[in-house]
Amino acid sequence: MLLTFALWAYVAGMAGALVLQRAERLANVLGFGLAALGGVCGVVFSVSSLAAGRAVTIAPVTLWSGPIPDVRLVVEADALSCFFVLIVSLVGLAISVFSLGYARTYYGRKNVGVLAAVFNALLLVTTLVFIAGNLWMFLIAWELMALLAYGMVSFEHEDREARQAGVLYFIMSHLDAACILLGFLMLAQAAGDFSFASLRGIGAKLSPQQRDAAFMLFVIGFGIKAGAVPLHIWLPVAHPVAPSNISALMSGVLIKTGIYGLVRVCFEFLGPPPMWWGASLLAAGTVSAVLGVLYALMEHDLKRLLAYHSIENIGIILMGIGAALMFLHTGHAVLASLALIAGLYHTINHAVFKALLFLGAGAVLHATHTRNMEEMGGLAKRMRWTSLFFLVGAVAISALPPLNGFVSEWLTYQSLLQGFGTTTSLVRLMFPLGGAMLALTGALAAACFVKAFGITFLAQPRSDHARNAHEASLPVLIGQGVLTAACVFLGLFPTAFLKLLDPLTQQLTGHQLSQQLTLANGLVLSDATAQGGTVSTLGITLMAVYLLPVPLALWAMFGRKARTRIAPTWDCGQRGLTPQMEYTATGFSKPLRMIFKALFRPRREVQREYDFSPYFATTLRFESHMEEVFQTRFYRPVNLWLLRLSRRLRALQAGSLQAYLIYVFITLVALLLFAS
Amino acid sequence: MKRDTPFTLLTNGTALSWADVPEWPLAEFLRNVGAELGRGERLSSFFGVPEGDALRLVAVLAFDAGNTLAVGRSQSFSGSFPALTATHAQAHLFEREIWEQHGVVPENHPWLKPVRKDHGAGPAVGDFFRVDGREIHEVAVGPVHAGIIEPGHFRFQCAGEEVLHLEIALGFQHRGVEEAIAGGPHRATVYQMETVAGDTTIGHATAYANALEALAGTEAPLRAQWLRAIALELERLANHTGDLGALAGDVAFLPTASACGKIRGDFLNLTALLCGNRFGRGLVRPGGCLLDGDTERLSQLRKRLETALAEVQQAAAWLWDAASVRTRFEHTGHLHAKQAAAIGLVGPAARACGLVRDVRFDHPTGWHRFAQVPVSVWPDGDVFARARVRWLEIQRSGDFLREQLDAVPEGETMSSLPALAPNSLAVALVEGWRGEVCHVALTGADGKLRRYKITDPSFHNWTGLALALRGQAISDFPLCNKSFNLSYCGFDL
Amino acid sequence: MSVHDTLLNRLKRGCETMAYPKGPAPALPDRHGGALKVEAAKCDASCSACVTVCPTEAIARPAGKPVALDLGRCIFCAECVTVCPTKAITQSNDHRMAVRQREDLVLGDTGKEQVRLAQALDEKLRRLFGRSLKLRQVSAAGCNACEADTNVLGTIGWDLGRFGIQFVASPRHADGLLITGPVSKNMELALKKTYIALPEPRIVIALGACAIAGGPFIGHPQHHNGASGLVPVDLFIPGCPPHPLTILDGLLRLLDRLGESDARR
Incomplete structure (x- = not known):
């Protein structure tokens, strides 16, 4: 049916693009066109499945069975899978359309066919991750996803930065694959089988210590993939260097696989769960959110800024999921559903607006040939549609009503604020604290996007490239437009969308909440409690629209007589303003850098050169750096320790045949003892 | 304190024949000047006297410790000269001015830019200094900047909120004062002298009168000198009160701001009581004072002075008491004593860095030979110190005025001025409320003014403001600017 | 210094704003002299003592015509008053000097012994600015005395704010321009830009002898001898510097805020 069609579309796109490598345009159109087709099918499939409300959409199907027993590839789709397939298909669809125009920038420079093929392959394997039905399928798809993403991160391998980013991504991906593998092996050992069906509820069969250990392994593994602090160091390095459509896919979809894995494992x-599971996720989420946005604020590289924001939003999602786990422990199933809905709603929201922002960044990058915001400016007049779409994305990510970011953060706040009353232990303090930190990140995110949008698009251009920028091509605009429409829809019609999440929560927490969350015929979103916190984004928008005639009438009555004269900006009577007089991105964030000095540890350097007198400098140079706290204080020491350890272990590689024979003998003896 | 110097010594307010001014070849002249500056003396004035196609440099040094001035000149030369600024920063503006006015190039001048002349609808300094760095942005303020204030352009190089470098471009008010005096004094000259810096009317008029009286070989009558001293202190009182009020206004401390605004008007009205004009126009003339004060008038002045001083005491007490004011004032706009001495800072700004320099004390002339005003010094060098020095000067000027108004000298106030001696040089220094006002007059063979050099205290002090802003937050700029409160038109002439 | 002391002090002092214009104007300093009055009839035909003594050449005696004193050029040094043998030129101790037309400042003709004072703005502008006039001050090479006396109008004694008149930082927020100084060549661009930046309708006030005709520096090549050549001026206020009372009188006269008691001509 539809899903199969979608998967075959991806395969066809992959094959076609590879075959037609030399005919760039054909490869582009065929590859990305088929990807778009697959995306459409995936969206239709998932929406219809969720709307139908069935718990299980596709019963376990064996795709391939090999000669070794237990080694099979099984797919199944339940509500959770359908939800994530919706995410990958929707975002994939938009990015595919975008890529039709974007890939033109690579004509003659790089192999567009390979780009299109790998893109299709990525969509394929990610979908397979979501519909995997047993461990083999899951892990093989996971590994393929990591490899393909690594390939794409190093796509512009002429650039040293890209190569290094690729290597880091490769290492971190395999670290996370190892953790996940270990965790799943622990579960599979207890179940005796590798299929997901038999793994459901397997935690009951494990001892508490084993469960905790498995939980830790999964958290670390999926945490690395999702990009939670302190496992995030690869994210701001890898996402910026990839081609922009891949960055959008990575930030929008690939890191959500970590969320998918966590939800699947923890809830099913x-x-x-004991209390500390949820509490630790909530804590990790809070820290990720705050640190992510703080680091984003300090960035002047547009794509790195967006990458750090992904860390922040993953943090918000984790806060929702952690809160849901805590509520499961205390037995508040309704609240658990609410928190889970908040987390998952934010997942799709983030996928949509982050992809939108990355696509916008890609368009800007192509127009100005730089990722550095300090060299942009004045693009709003030159790239009207792109700036409009970017603005919508910025408003959405800053959680401003009436767009989608506001809805999911509102739901998250509601679940956190009600958490205080669920338990009497001190843990309940985490809820209001989390809410406060969430408020802080919201404010900082808004500040950060004022900077990002303002410095990039407003005022005068700061470089010749920016001055000569022109609007992007039509497919690029359409791709952004699709996601903008999705942002608006998810923001204005949350109650309609929540119906789709019913089968999900039914399966995972046993409750269907959309009825309780909807009031006034779908106009108002409620938080399902007696106190009745409510909000209506649709209502706000409609009211604004209804009230619009009032200022229009006033203008028609009084304003038309006023003459308009266009005059230069007031510049104190000087010769004229120059781009040098515009605020810089780093200047904008300086006060915050000073406030959070302990975290950033900024270092500033002023070099003064003078010929004769220090009062009259010939040149003055100013530079400031921030310490990369996690790298220098955690990863580097760990790396050094590992290297030292391996240097010691090298002693084992004596190079002498006798020594190796003794190793073989010792191993044999050990195995025999162990086996008996 | 006598010491060996090749320069001819000269008392403030006296003249000497041009031929008696020691003359050296250019290189030796500059070496001598450099040597004196190296010993810690101050450059009061340094300018060029055109002689046909060539130029002669004249230096007037202030030996503060020796209570005397010293003059010297170079032989005529043309083309260029080695810059003193390379070793002594206090000469920098003088040398730029010489370059601009006469066209000779100071070699190795580290900051050779025009001072006042505008080259094509832009600020005089041409291209502004830029700090390298990706995070740097410029903030360009002026010439029409906030407030009822004279025009000037300030170019900040900022990293975020921190100012790394400030370059001040003036010259917007260049009216051609020095050019107009040549061949004078003309009918309008004394009125132009009064408006060189309109709020320092008494200061500049007194310096002009002293210079002309020195050239004529006379002194003004004692009562006139007494009146001039009174008017000078009244001018100081009015402006310092206004400054305290403005500083308070800048930190939003309204009790003092509104009170001082009114009290300043009261002090200005005291000057108007003496001569009809709130700024002292029409009072000081070469030869004496045009108007006199009878007993009735002077006792009224005394009474109103007491009231105003009591009120300003109250207003200032509010200011020093407020913790919010002190946090803004202290450690803001800091200038070291070493920097101040190196750039030749004068006036309250210099005294607020701990430098003891005051013309009334170092080079007393006129009534200040008979009556002393203690020098007000404060060591810190920040905005608080500059405000504090102003407060001390208000108190001390008030004491001085009380003392003098209680002991009025007899005599006439105006005497006729004989003809000016030909080929003579006169130097007159007055401690205006901003600092040292220096007028140097040179007559030709016909007894007319061949060259007249005016150095307003702002000429020395604008550099101080530019230095004080380094490392400060840009939002403190209005406060620092007001704490210096320099004259734009006195600089621009 | 506690709040208590501050409040007591404030209560003791009461309201320090002057009653004018609802009461009599504060007296000018007795030596101020005020506006000049020219009675050409008293002039001696052969005498031109005032012409030679005037530092800004404000007085002219064309052959056969009576003496003409241009109050716009006058810097109020009163030399002509001192030197006139027939007391044809006297000081009237009148603080009112503001005019709308430049010609109104030339005294001497019969019927023009004293200044013809400024009329108020036309009704449309009076309706717009009468109760709220925001001014941007531009010092185009002024010596800072006119600026100081304008500043003092904002203090609590004069309190310009009670008439709705306020000085603003940006010309975009302003209704009018207040120009001081003879407009140096270096300030020409800035003045023009400030004028252009004012939204219409706008007015221009030339304050002080410099802004009207160049002041003590009249004739110097470094400036334009006043603002009239560059921007259209709606109000001229002579003086060097004009006493704050003269400035206030001029502004209120322009806005018709003086009341019938002081309306003249």
């Missing part, structure tokens, strides 16, 4: 496989 591991059984009833």
Whole structure:
């Protein structure tokens, strides 16, 4: 049916693009066109499945069965899978359309066919991750996803930065694959089988210590993939260097696989969670959110800024999921559903607006040939549609009503604020604290996007490239437009969308909440409690629209007589303003850098050169750096320790045949003892 | 304190024949000047006297410790000269001015830019200094900047909120004062002298009168000198009160701001009581004072002075008490004593860095030979110190005025001025409320003014403001600017 | 210094704003002299003592015509008053000097012994600015005395704010321009730009002898001898510097805020 068609479309796109490598335009159109087709099918499939409300959409189907017993590839789709397939298809669709125009920038420079093929392959394997039905399928698709993404990160391998980013991504991906593998092996050992069906609820069969250990492994593994602090160091390095459509896919979809994995494992496989599981996720989420946005504020590289924001939003999602786990522990299933809905709604929201922002960044990058915001400016007049779409994305990510970011953060706040009353232990303090930190990140995110939008698009251009920028091509604009429409829809019609999440929460927490969350015929969103916190984004918008005639009438009555004269900006009577007089991105964030000095540890350097007198400098140079706290204080020491350890272990590689024979003998003896 | 110097010594307010001014070849002249500056003396004035196609440099040094001035000149030369600024920063503006006015190039001048002349609808300094760095942005303020204030352009190089470098471009008010005096004094000259810096009317008029009286070989009558001293202190009182009010206004401390605004008007009205004009126009003339004060008038002046001083005491007490004011004032706009001495800072700004320099004390002339005003010094060098020095000067000027108004000298106030001696040089220094006002007059063979050099205290002090802003937050700029409160038109002439 | 002391002090001092224009104007300093009055009839035909003594050449005696004193050029040094043998030129101790037309400042003709004072703005502008006039001051090479006396109008004694008149930082927020100084060549661009930046309708006030005709520096090549050549001026206020009372009188006269008691001509 539709899903199969979608998967085959991806395969066809991959094959076609590879075959037609030399005919760039054909490869482009065929590859990305088929990807778009697959995306459409995926969206239709997932929406219809969720709307139908069935718990299981596709019963476990064996795709391939090999000669070794237990080694099979099984797919199944339940509500959770459909939800994530919706995410990958929707975002994939938009990015595919975008890529039709964007890939033209690579004509003659790089192999567009390979780009299109790998893109299709990525969509394929990511979908497979979501519909995997047993461990083999899951892990093989996971590994392929990591490899393909690594390939794309190093796509512009002429650039040293890209190569290094690729290597880091490769290492971190395999670290996370190792952790996940270990965790799943622990579960599979207890179940005796590798299929997801038999893993459900397996946590009950494990001892508490084993469950905790498995939980830790999964958190680390999926955390690395999702980009939670302190496992995030690869994210701001890898996402900026990839081609922009791949960055959008990575930030929008690939990191959500970590969320998918966590939800699947914690809610289905591991059984009833102790309090500290949820609390640790909530804490990790809070820290990721705050740190992510703080680092984003300090960035002047547009794509790195967006990458750090991904860390922040993953943090918000984790806060929702952590809160849901805590509520499961205390037995508040309704609240758990609410928190889970908040987390998952934010997942799709983030996928949509982050992809939108990355696509916008890609268009800007192509127009100005730089990622550095300090060299942009004045693009709003030259790239009207792109700036409009970017603005919508910025408003959405800053959680301003009436767009989608506001809805999911509102739901997250509601679940956190009600958490205080769920338990009497001190843990309940985490809820209001989390809410406060969430408020802080919201404010900082808004500040950061004022900077990002303002410095990039407003005022005068700061470089010749920016001055000569022109609007992007039509497919690029359409791709952004699709996601903008999605942002608006998800923001204005949350109650309609929530119906789609019913089968999900039914399956995972046992409750269907959309009825309780909807009031006034779908106009108002409620938080399902007696106190009745409510909000209506649709209502706000409609009211604004209804009230619009009032200022229009006033203008028609009084304003038309006023003459308009266009005059230069007031410049104190000087010769004229220059781009040098515009605020810089780093200047904008300087006060915050000073406030959070302890975290950033900024270092500033002023070099003064003078010929004769220090009062009359010939040149003055100013530079400031921030310490990369996690790298220098955690990863580097760990790396150094590992290297030292491996240097010691090198002693084992004595190079002498006798020594190796003794190793073989010792191993044999050990195995025999162990086996008996 | 006598010491060996090749320069001819000269008392403030006296003249000497041009031929008696020691003359050296250019290189030796500059070496001598450099040597004196190296010993810690101050450059009061340094300018060029055109002689046909060539130029002669004249230096007037202030030996503050020796209570005397010293003059010297170079032989005529043309083309260029080695810049003193390379070793002594206090000469920098003088040398730029010489370059601009006469066209000779100071070699190795580290900051050779025009001072006042505008080259094509832009600020005089041409291209502004830029700090390298990706995070740097410029903030360009002026010439029409906020407030009822004279025009000037300030170019900040900022990293975020921090100012790394400030370059001040003036010259917007260049009216051609020095050019107009040549061949004078003309009918309008004394009125132009009064408006060189309109709020320092008494200061500049007194310096002009002293210079002309020195050239004529006379002194003004004692009562006139007494009146001039009174008017000078009244001018100081009015402006310092206004400054305290403005500083308070800048930190939003309204009790003092509104009170001082009114009290300043009261002090200005005291000057108007003496001569009809709130700024002292029409009072000081070469030869004496045009108007006199009878007993009735002077006792009224005394009474109103007491009231105003009591009120300003109250207003200032509010200011020093407020913690919010002190946090803004302290450690803001800091200038070291070493920097101040190196750039030749004068006036309250210099005294607020701990430098003891005051013309009334170092080079007393006129009534200040008989009556002393203690020098007000404060060591810190920040905005608080500059405000504090102003406050001390208000108190001390008030004491001085009380003392003098209680002991009025007899005599006439105006005497006729004989003809000016030909080929003579006169130097007159007055401690205006901003600092040292220096007028140097040179007559030709016909007894007319061949060259007249005016150095307003702002000429020395604008550099101080530019230095004080380094490392400060840009939002403190209005406060620092007001704490210096320099004259734009006195600089621009 | 506690709040208590501050409040007591404030209560003791009461309201320090002057009653004018609802009461009599504060007296000018007795030596101020005020506006000049020219009675050409008293002039001696052969005498031109005033012409030679005037530092700004404000007085002219064309052959056969009576003496003409241009109050716009006058810097009020009163030399002509001192030197006139027949007391044809006297000081009237009148603080009112503001005019709308430049010609109104030339005294001497019969019927023009004293200044013809400024009329108020036309009704449309009076309706717009009468109760709220925001001014941007531009010092185009002024010596700072006119600026100081304008500043003092904002203090609590004069309190310009009670008439709705306020000085603003940006010309975009302003209704009018207040120009001081003879407009040096270096300030020409800035003045023009400020004028262009004012939204219409706008007015221009030339304050002080410099802004009207160049002041003590009249004739110097470094400036334009006043603002009239560059921007259209709606109000001229002579003086060097004009006493704050003269400035206030001029502004209120322009806005018709003086009341019938002081309306003249």
